[in-house]
Amino acid sequence: MFSGSSFYLPGPADVGRAFADTWFSGRLVEDVLPSLGRLLAGYAVAGLLGVGLGVPIGLSSRLRATLEPVLEFFRAIPPPVLVPLIMLLAGIDTPMKVLVIVSGCVWPILLNTVEGVRALDEVLADTCRMYGVRGASRMRRFVLRGASPQIMAGLRQALSIGIILMVISEMFASSSGLGFTIVLFQRQFQIAEMWSGILLLGLLGLGLSVLFRRLERRVLAWYYGSGAARA
Amino acid sequence: MLEISSLNKVYESPGRRVEAIGSITFDVGAGELVCVVGPSGCGKTTLLRCVAGLLPAGGGEVRLDGVPVTGPPPRMAVVFQEYGRSLFPWMTVRQNVELPLKEKRVPTERRRDLVAGSLEAVGLGDAADAHPWQLSGGMQQRVAIARAVAYEPQVLLMDEPFAAVDAQTRADLEDLILRLWRDLGVTTLFVTHDIDEAVYLGQRVVVLSSSPTTVIEDLKIDLPPERDQLTTRSLPRFGELRGHVYRQIQRARGER
Amino acid sequence: MLEISSLNKVYESPGRRVEAIGSITFDVGAGELVCVVGPSGCGKTTLLRCVAGLLPAGGGEVRLDGVPVTGPPPRMAVVFQEYGRSLFPWMTVRQNVELPLKEKRVPTERRRDLVAGSLEAVGLGDAADAHPWQLSGGMQQRVAIARAVAYEPQVLLMDEPFAAVDAQTRADLEDLILRLWRDLGVTTLFVTHDIDEAVYLGQRVVVLSSSPTTVIEDLKIDLPPERDQLTTRSLPRFGELRGHVYRQIQRARGER
Amino acid sequence: MIGRLAYGLAGLGGLLALLEAVPRLGLVDERFLPPASTVLGTLAGQLVTPELWIALGETMRGWALGLAIAFGAAVVAGVVIGITPGLRDLTGSTVEFLRPIPSVALVPLATLLFGPSLGSTLLLVVYAAFWQVLIQVLYGVAAVDAVAFDTARSYGLSAWSRVRHLVWPTALPYVMTGLRLAAAVAFILAVTAELVIGSPGLGAEIQVAQSSGAVSTVYALIVLAGLVGIGVNAAVRLLERRVLAWHPAVRSEVAA
Amino acid sequence: TGKAPGGKDRINAGVIAIVDTAPIHLGKAKGFFDEQNIDLTITPVQGGAAAVSGAVSGQFQFAFANTTSLLTAKQQGLDVKVVANGVSSTGEQGKDFSAVLVKPDSPIRAAKDLAGKKISVNQLKNIGDTTVRASVRNAGGDPTGIEFVELPFPDAPAALQGGRVDAIWVVEPFVSQAMSQGARAVSWNFADAAPDLTVAMYFTTGKTDPDLTRRFAAAMGKSLEYADTHSDEVRQVLKTYTKIAPEVIAKINLPKWPVAVNKASVQTIADLAVADGVLKEKVDVSALVP
Numbered sequence A: 001m002f003s004g005s006s007f008y009l010p011g012p013a014d015v016g017r018a019f020a021d022t023w024f025s026g027r028l029v030e031d032v033l034p035s036l037g038r039l040l041a042g043y044a045v046a047g048l049l050g051v052g053l054g055v056p057i058g059l060s061s062r063l064r065a066t067l068e069p070v071l072e073f074f075r076a077i078p079p080p081v082l083v084p085l086i087m088l089l090a091g092i093d094t095p096m097k098v099l100v101i102v103s104g105c106v107w108p109i110l111l112n113t114v115e116g117v118r119a120l121d122e123v124l125a126d127t128c129r130m131y132g133v134r135g136a137s138r139m140r141r142f143v144l145r146g147a148s149p150q151i152m153a154g155l156r157q158a159l160s161i162g163i164i165l166m167v168i169s170e171m172f173a174s175s176s177g178l179g180f181t182i183v184l185f186q187r188q189f190q191i192a193e194m195w196s197g198i199l200l201l202g203l204l205g206l207g208l209s210v211l212f213r214r215l216e217r218r219v220l221a222w223y224y225g226s227g228a229a230r231a
Numbered sequence B, C: 001m002l003e004i005s006s007l008n009k010v011y012e013s014p015g016r017r018v019e020a021i022g023s024i025t026f027d028v029g030a031g032e033l034v035c036v037v038g039p040s041g042c043g044k045t046t047l048l049r050c051v052a053g054l055l056p057a058g059g060g061e062v063r064l065d066g067v068p069v070t071g072p073p074p075r076m077a078v079v080f081q082e083y084g085r086s087l088f089p090w091m092t093v094r095q096n097v098e099l100p101l102k103e104k105r106v107p108t109e110r111r112r113d114l115v116a117g118s119l120e121a122v123g124l125g126d127a128a129d130a131h132p133w134q135l136s137g138g139m140q141q142r143v144a145i146a147r148a149v150a151y152e153p154q155v156l157l158m159d160e161p162f163a164a165v166d167a168q169t170r171a172d173l174e175d176l177i178l179r180l181w182r183d184l185g186v187t188t189l190f191v192t193h194d195i196d197e198a199v200y201l202g203q204r205v206v207v208l209s210s211s212p213t214t215v216i217e218d219l220k221i222d223l224p225p226e227r228d229q230l231t232t233r234s235l236p237r238f239g240e241l242r243g244h245v246y247r248q249i250q251r252a253r254g255e256r
Numbered sequence D: 001m002i003g004r005l006a007y008g009l010a011g012l013g014g015l016l017a018l019l020e021a022v023p024r025l026g027l028v029d030e031r032f033l034p035p036a037s038t039v040l041g042t043l044a045g046q047l048v049t050p051e052l053w054i055a056l057g058e059t060m061r062g063w064a065l066g067l068a069i070a071f072g073a074a075v076v077a078g079v080v081i082g083i084t085p086g087l088r089d090l091t092g093s094t095v096e097f098l099r100p101i102p103s104v105a106l107v108p109l110a111t112l113l114f115g116p117s118l119g120s121t122l123l124l125v126v127y128a129a130f131w132q133v134l135i136q137v138l139y140g141v142a143a144v145d146a147v148a149f150d151t152a153r154s155y156g157l158s159a160w161s162r163v164r165h166l167v168w169p170t171a172l173p174y175v176m177t178g179l180r181l182a183a184a185v186a187f188i189l190a191v192t193a194e195l196v197i198g199s200p201g202l203g204a205e206i207q208v209a210q211s212s213g214a215v216s217t218v219y220a221l222i223v224l225a226g227l228v229g230i231g232v233n234a235a236v237r238l239l240e241r242r243v244l245a246w247h248p249a250v251r252s253e254v255a256a
Numbered sequence E: 001t002g003k004a005p006g007g008k009d010r011i012n013a014g015v016i017a018i019v020d021t022a023p024i025h026l027g028k029a030k031g032f033f034d035e036q037n038i039d040l041t042i043t044p045v046q047g048g049a050a051a052v053s054g055a056v057s058g059q060f061q062f063a064f065a066n067t068t069s070l071l072t073a074k075q076q077g078l079d080v081k082v083v084a085n086g087v088s089s090t091g092e093q094g095k096d097f098s099a100v101l102v103k104p105d106s107p108i109r110a111a112k113d114l115a116g117k118k119i120s121v122n123q124l125k126n127i128g129d130t131t132v133r134a135s136v137r138n139a140g141g142d143p144t145g146i147e148f149v150e151l152p153f154p155d156a157p158a159a160l161q162g163g164r165v166d167a168i169w170v171v172e173p174f175v176s177q178a179m180s181q182g183a184r185a186v187s188w189n190f191a192d193a194a195p196d197l198t199v200a201m202y203f204t205t206g207k208t209d210p211d212l213t214r215r216f217a218a219a220m221g222k223s224l225e226y227a228d229t230h231s232d233e234v235r236q237v238l239k240t241y242t243k244i245a246p247e248v249i250a251k252i253n254l255p256k257w258p259v260a261v262n263k264a265s266v267q268t269i270a271d272l273a274v275a276d277g278v279l280k281e282k283v284d285v286s287a288l289v290p
């Protein structure tokens, strides 16, 4: 019979075979695409929310003092125990799953945005004040651009957290999805298939991060070129 | 136009207290060009930041057209001593110069002319599409000057704006500022280290002591209004004024 | 000691190609003080960064004591044009000056003396415990100079090190550098915009053209070796040399 | 400081009022989301039982250990990867591949290796928290100013000194954010590990309460988790004010 | 494993902290394991999969998992072997510990009406959906159109209340809790699926010493028998390892804890599971349950 560890840690060949059998048979469309859709939706919402909240919080020390404990409170709650509450408010379908993803992704974006905005260059801030650059234009041309290196760090973090949360969200009220399928494999002791799913998650993360890197190189071209950063 | 009365400023941080400005009083009439000189660290930048409404005064007040300055007044332009940090690294040179004009809702056509004209005037016509960090120090400083010039301000504050450029460029820029001042009647407060420059440019030169800073002399420059690099600088009166200011600064430094 | 031969440097970025240095050849003997002047943007900073081994040359080479420079050589100190960015904001002035000495394993006692002495020499004895961002522009620049002086380098590279200080302080610092150079025999390459300064300080003045940059003149300054702000500057020969360099720079700019 | 505290309490008060009002107004069923007062009552009841404190202690032990290991490892790895030329690109894809693997998916591996013990918790906590810090460190190391870096190079600072005096202080603001992110993630994973694997602790308590249908107890424990989060954040913030006193963001805060 | 002071065998059992596992807690408290020279540690686990992986990897010598989980594990080639009964259905309509509930005003009146509806179960492809399908089939409905969704038991009542699902499958204490709040039972699926259905069992792996297994089985048997006949003490012990409110504990329907595994019911579940596609092929039940 199988010994425990070889059963739970199948060889690469087994995983490879399972990978081909499992994911190239329609599952890619049925399970992976909807998951990916929810992931991107949640990520987008988290990005908007994180930056949208982070900028005012970063700009106003009073707002920061008021909201920080509340935000820290929610941040410390594990998403798996937050899910029931989200289900109460958002039901059990797609909105709930997207919200779960948002609830995890938003933090690195929010925190990094707040810190990025706090650290904006003072001379540039003065320049804006002098030349009457304010309101939306100040946001777009100064605040967001100036904080963008740190915002990008947050978005980068959030990408992989989003994938993790995608899996967690599908552990509730699901009957399909990549995360659900992995959990189901685990429960059904189809271990090679489970690892193949994890492999797919990793590849997914890798693919998304390559895309992200491209985007970042464009958005932060000035930053890496300017000598404000050395990389 | 611009009245500075008993202005005082103290920087306080744990373990360090600097009275940057003791008490400064002088004023600048509408359309006047006043130069400020004083030893390094005497509070010139601090003064300028107070006048610009960027720094709250500790005591005394600054009035512009009779109204106390509490924040940056409209139609005022500043060239910061830290020119490098005052340019937006994510914008090209052109975008940097254009930004304030966009904010002022200058029509596109006119904006383009202003930007091109001011960049040309500072000798950067062909660097418009570069980013600031692709430029040399002196070029960056000239971008900051071009931005202020294109803005067509009513009040212009400049903090050692020519520190990073060579002698010849400096002379050209001096004449640019003189032209701007004369043609548009811009009220100008000009901080410099170069005594020759102060005497050459200013209608008046305000000499500051080292900190705690006060005004030790408010000198009227009684040179003919039309100035010219060669003739003005070779006037005997120029030499006298220059020598006078030099001795005053010596005194200012000696007193500390 | 320092040989720069056919040095060339091109900055390339998408949509922009700048030949900052066309071809520069000159050398600096051991213990010599050479000043470099040239129009703004002509590539002086670039040259200095190549000599310091901070920037790979595009073509040609830089040799120090016969060894090609590929990285920063030991016992070399640099004062950067962007003095503000070259100070570490998380350290006090004293710590900034002390850091390279610690690195050199200078004994504590001696280190303390060097730091105190050099800060005193640049007139910042009482600002030792401030952080750089609590200082005025000129004071920051003097911290950077103090750091280089305390380091007791064999080779000293300075990029417009006195741009942000007033005339009197500038004169004092010039004499400080002369003293250092004479007492310790420091080989010095000094970039400046101020022609008077170049002639006053240098044993030779190298005049650069505007880019693509070449050496248009390598002028020996045949003034008496003992220099003094008052007497040297009033020598007729000083005026002649000054005028000569001025005309060369005019030519350099005109050529672009 | 007192002011900040008052604002913070006001914020929490607002949250409490909201959580009280939502069930009371019937927006959600009280049976599934009890009003804040009920939950706090239950929490008070739980707080007097020793079991809760033992559970909390277990969780905090796994948290603190895991966080310390992850933080230390990630900082070292991040700095090494960040400053070694080429290593960042070399490791990039591996990092990106491993990062999105959910810790939860490692449960079988964890139970296999360690069973329901501290080891399992640690594995999950360390795995999850490591990436958070690593990414922040990588971005932080990349933020080193080029001029400052050149300064360090030209003064011959050794690799270790560069890390200690330049790279680390520059990255510190990023690292602090990383620490705050990781502290929360480590706590979440400590609780989740207990939830899933059943090692004793707060998570196990929540799990039992959930499967017992004790809604109010579940929320009481969640509130406790949130309060721990507030405490941890406050501690990190305090640390930040000490180690980042020089940073513009903290500077302005202290002044305000 | 190892020897505790006094020469006892020290063992670790992975057991879910729910009503079903009261006997092992009660038996431990009563000293039935000490009698067999066993020093028992009970480790709470989250579910069947965790119990099985813990046992296979050697963390647990014995563990508790439901019938379908064990059948699945066996089919995947895992070396699991049942050593004692775990928990069984009471077989009585209206008095079992598992039910399908609907809202009071729901048009669903009986099991048959569940056809084509959206029903929550705690885990898909497990004992819940299998038995609910059986219940619907037995009542004359067509189970093929039922849409099952995963919802943990604790979250199911709220989802039912909020109209997110048409019906929920839950076990005690959620059955009593939801019913006291007005929910209505339409199917007692464990009772419907097979007579005296064996819902879950204690198991071990081939690595465990046969003598130890025998002693554990003996202690477990005694515990089951005691629990089955002393419901008051069961309700007492529930207060020690769960957080179920005392008033709920007083009301819940307790399951049955017969000593013997009902192999026929296990075979029934195995066959149903194959028919539903939960299992890939027929399983030889006697290999699992000796």
Ligand SMILES: Nc1ncnc2c1ncn2[C@@H]1O[C@H](COP(=O)(O)OP(=O)(O)OP(=O)(O)O)[C@@H](O)[C@H]1O
Pocket: B011, B012, B013, B018, B019, B020, B039, B040, B041, B042, B043, B044, B045, B046, B047, B081, B211, C133, C134, C135, C136, C137, C138, C139, C164, C165, C166
């Ligand atoms: N942010 C600050 N915090 C504390 N002290 C400061 C700050 N800014 C300036 N100071 C101090 O105030 C004094 C005046 O500084 P200021 O920058 O106004 O001088 P300055 O006249 O512009 O000098 P320079 O010609 O060198 O630029 C200096 O002693 C400086 O140390």
Ligand SMILES: Nc1ncnc2c1ncn2[C@@H]1O[C@H](COP(=O)(O)OP(=O)(O)OP(=O)(O)O)[C@@H](O)[C@H]1O
Pocket: B133, B134, B135, B136, B137, B138, B139, B164, B165, B166, C011, C012, C013, C018, C019, C020, C039, C040, C041, C042, C043, C044, C045, C046, C047, C081, C211
């Ligand atoms: N990082 C860079 N990327 C692209 N171009 C650059 C870069 N740095 C400098 N240049 C270009 O190289 C040329 C020479 O620059 P450099 O800084 O060496 O001039 P400089 O002589 O020091 O001028 P200044 O006296 O104004 O400081 C300039 O045209 C500048 O635009």
Ligand SMILES: [Mg+2]
Pocket: B044, B045, B046, B081, B159, C136, C137, C138
């Ligand atoms: Mg200044």
Ligand SMILES: [Mg+2]
Pocket: B136, B137, B138, C044, C045, C046, C081, C159
């Ligand atoms: Mg330069």
